[in-house]
Amino acid sequence: MDPGLEQVVRCIHGSATKAAVYVTGGASQGVSWLMCVPGASATVLEVVVPYSRGSLVQLLGQEPEQYCSADTALSLAKAAYQRAAALTAFGTHVVGLAATCALASEPPKRGQHRAYVAAHSGSGSRLLAVVLAKGARSRWQEEQLVGQALLQSEFLPAPDPLQQLLAGRVRCVEYSGGRVFVDAPRCGAGMPRVYLPGSFNPLHDGHKAMLAAAVEMAGPGAEGCFELTVQNADKGQLGLEEVQARVAQFVAAGLPLLVTRATLLVDKARLLPGATFVLGWDTAVRIVMPKYYGGSETGMALVFRDIQHAGCSFLVAGRVDDKGDGQFKGLQDIALPAEVAGLFAGIPEDKFRSDISSTALRAACQGL
Numbered sequence: 001m002d003p004g005l006e007q008v009v010r011c012i013h014g015s016a017t018k019a020a021v022y023v024t025g026g027a028s029q030g031v032s033w034l035m036c037v038p039g040a041s042a043t044v045l046e047v048v049v050p051y052s053r054g055s056l057v058q059l060l061g062q063e064p065e066q067y068c069s070a071d072t073a074l075s076l077a078k079a080a081y082q083r084a085a086a087l088t089a090f091g092t093h094v095v096g097l098a099a100t101c102a103l104a105s106e107p108p109k110r111g112q113h114r115a116y117v118a119a120h121s122g123s124g125s126r127l128l129a130v131v132l133a134k135g136a137r138s139r140w141q142e143e144q145l146v147g148q149a150l151l152q153s154e155f156l157p158a159p160d161p162l163q164q165l166l167a168g169r170v171r172c173v174e175y176s177g178g179r180v181f182v183d184a185p186r187c188g189a190g191m192p193r194v195y196l197p198g199s200f201n202p203l204h205d206g207h208k209a210m211l212a213a214a215v216e217m218a219g220p221g222a223e224g225c226f227e228l229t230v231q232n233a234d235k236g237q238l239g240l241e242e243v244q245a246r247v248a249q250f251v252a253a254g255l256p257l258l259v260t261r262a263t264l265l266v267d268k269a270r271l272l273p274g275a276t277f278v279l280g281w282d283t284a285v286r287i288v289m290p291k292y293y294g295g296s297e298t299g300m301a302l303v304f305r306d307i308q309h310a311g312c313s314f315l316v317a318g319r320v321d322d323k324g325d326g327q328f329k330g331l332q333d334i335a336l337p338a339e340v341a342g343l344f345a346g347i348p349e350d351k352f353r354s355d356i357s358s359t360a361l362r363a364a365c366q367g368l
Contacts, residue, residue, distance in 0.1 A: 006037055008151055013039030017093045020046045020084040022076040023150070024056055025068055026101030026115060029140075030147030045087050045094075048080075068102040070127055073116035076100060078183070081120040085184035089191070090223055090256045091177020094184075095121040099150050103132070104139040115146040122161070122174075122181040162243055165259060166230060171271060175247060176225070176256035185258070188274030189311065192222035195258065196278040197268060200228055203249040206354030213352035214278040214315045217345070225256040227277075231263045266303050269310040276313050281329050284316045284344070288336055297337075304340045317347045320355055328353065 012019075012034070021031055021044065031047055034040060050056040056072075057063045059079060064072040080096030088094055101115040113132040118125060128149050132142055161173040161182045170183035186193060196211045207226065215224040228246055230238045238246075243259065250257035262268040265287060268277060279287070286292060293299035318330030331346030 001033065001036070005033060005148065005151070009033055009037040010039065012151065013037060013043050015043075015093075017043065017095055018045050018084060018088055019043055019095045019097055020048075020080040020087070021097045021150075022048045022050065022059065022080045023099045024050050024076070024101070025099075026103045026143055027099035027117070027146045027150050029143040030099070030150035033147060033151060045084050046080075050076075068100045068114060068116065070116050070118075070129060073098050073100045073118040074120070074125060074127060077118035077120035077125065082184045085174075085181055085186055086190065088186075090174070090186065090225055091179060093121075093177070093179055094181070095119055097150060099146060101146055103142045103146070104137070113142060115142075115149070117146065117149045122179060122184070162240060162247070162259065165261060166237065166240060166243070168261065172258055172260040172262075174225075174256070174258045175251055178254075185260075185271050186225075187272050188276060190274075192218050192276070193272070193274070194218050194222055194224045194276045194278060194315070195227045195268070195272060196224070197227045197229070197265075199232075200226065200246050200249065203246075203253070203255075204356050206356035208255070209354055210278060210280075210317050210347075210352055213317070213347050214276070217315060217347060217351065218276055223256075225258050226250060227258045227260060227262075227268065229260050229262055229268075231261050233263050264303075266306050269307040269312040272312070274311040276315055278315045278317060278347075280317055281319045281331070281333070282321075282323075284314065284331065285334055288334065288340065301337075301339060304343065308340075308343060312343075314344045315347055316344055317352050318349055322357070 023031060034044060048059065050059045056067065060075055066072060076098035077096045080098055081094060084094035084096055097119050099115055099117045102109060102111065103113055113134050115130040117128045117130065130146060130149055161180055164170045165173050172183060172185050174181040174184065194211065194214045196207065196214065198207060200207065211224045211226065215222045230243055247257060247259060260271060262271050265277065290297045290300050293303060316331040318328055321327055321329050328349065330349065331344060336344060
């Protein structure tokens with residue numbers, strides 16, 4: 001192995017980046033180099049070679065217009081990036097690497113010998129097109145060139161991820177560990193993950209304590225994250241400056257935040273299958289009222305069926321009923337329909353109680 005190339009691979013393994021790699025039609029030598037230099041276990045999460053038509057179609061979820069093309073390479077890199085995010089903890093720096101190739105073969109190809117190498121991360125994408133002189137190199141030599149391109153991929157700057165989210169081009173943006181992850185939702189299927197949805201206007205200690213209590217209840221290995229939607233069912237979409245201001249609270253505090261376009265809980269369940277969502281008592285009361293489903297108990301049951309099929313559940317934190325009798329109320333004070341009761345569990349008052357209110361904090365600030 002060339003010493004210079006070996007040093008490149010050692011630098012990759014010495015970084016904090018973890019990668020999923022998807023290659024088809026070639027670039028296997030790049031994967032081999034990545035694996036044969038000690039330290040690969042610190043970097044490589046998964047290598048997939050969707051070599052057959054059916055395998056590639058299944059991985060991408062659709063048949064590409066061309067199998068060896070720039071669009072296919074970028075789609076593979078994004079799929080690899082999303083898979084890497086799903087396999088890692090919040091804040092882990094991940095990248096998806098991909099290549100799709102049409103190299104020397106038997107019988108000889110009629111078209112160009114070419115390859116498209118792509119990398120995708122939270123900071124953007126990079127695409128490199130490699131066109132090889134037909135007949136000038138053996139298959140092995142072509143593999144070497146494409147493998148080197150795969151290992152030395154860099155990333156282009158991306159548009160502002162929040163602008164992308166507000167424009168509907170991506171589903172979510174995650175801020176965690178000092179990094180940004182775009183359109184790579186971390187579901188709860190492989191790792192227990194707890195999300196606390198809210199408007200966080202402002203973020204306060206009660207939110208932090210509620211998520212901490214929920215994570216503890218979720219058991220060993222569970223992770224917690226806050227979730228902010230930019231699309232409010234009643235008030236419409238938040239503006240960019242407002243979203244940036246709310247995100248800044250979490251970034252400054254070093255707390256993980258997922259910003260989404262998921263307005264309803266069922267939307268969140270579809271985006272984050274297997275996750276546990278933390279709700280306040282007042283929110284839990286509302287979501288089991290048929291009037292929020294067009295007055296239809298059947299409609300409500302269908303929504304909860306979808307949530308159940310997504311493998312999601314709810315933890316309910318108690319709070320003071322400040323619009324009613326002023327008493328502290330929890331899950332035991334909610335009349336849950338029998339068919340959905342199994343999706344809910346309560347956080348005991350001795351595990352969490354906070355009487356802080358975002359509404360009261362805003363009112364206090366306005367009164368200054």
